[in-house]
Amino acid sequence: MATIEEFKERRSRQNRYFSESFRKQKVREIERNLTTVREVSKTYEVSTTAVYKWLYKYSKLYEREHKQVIEPMSDTRKIKALQDKIKELEQMVGQKQIKLEFYEKMIALTEEEYGISFKKKRGSEPSSGTGSTEENTEGK
Secondary structure, eight states: OOOHHHHHHHHTOOOOOOOHHHHHHHHHHHHTTSSOHHHHHHHTTOOHHHHHHHHHHHOSTTOTTOOOOOOSSOHHHHHHHHHHHHHHHHHHHHHHHHHHHHHHHHHHHHHHHHOOOOSOOTTOOOOOSOSOHHHHHHTO
């Protein structure tokens, strides 16, 4: 609920005049999806109704009784969402790289400790998997 001070502050608000060039500039920004009506309204403390009046007056796209297809997301917002997704994926790749290096180091330490090679040798044939481990190790 509004306090008395807020109410007095609202009443004492001065009428402001925005130049025609300023209004046209903001309309162009809205048309290009660089900003929204709400953002202009909040930034310059002007009502959304006034911004829509600017649109109807200066824009060909926003003429009254002119149907317009509106996309849910502008190109700039799509680009921002894609950049965020790229950043997230890069973080995931970095984490996977750290895990991979950790596992490789663990394998190297285990090979050094026990003297057993875990890495597959190139050109070696896959084992049949039916023989005992003693027979496979004796051939080395």
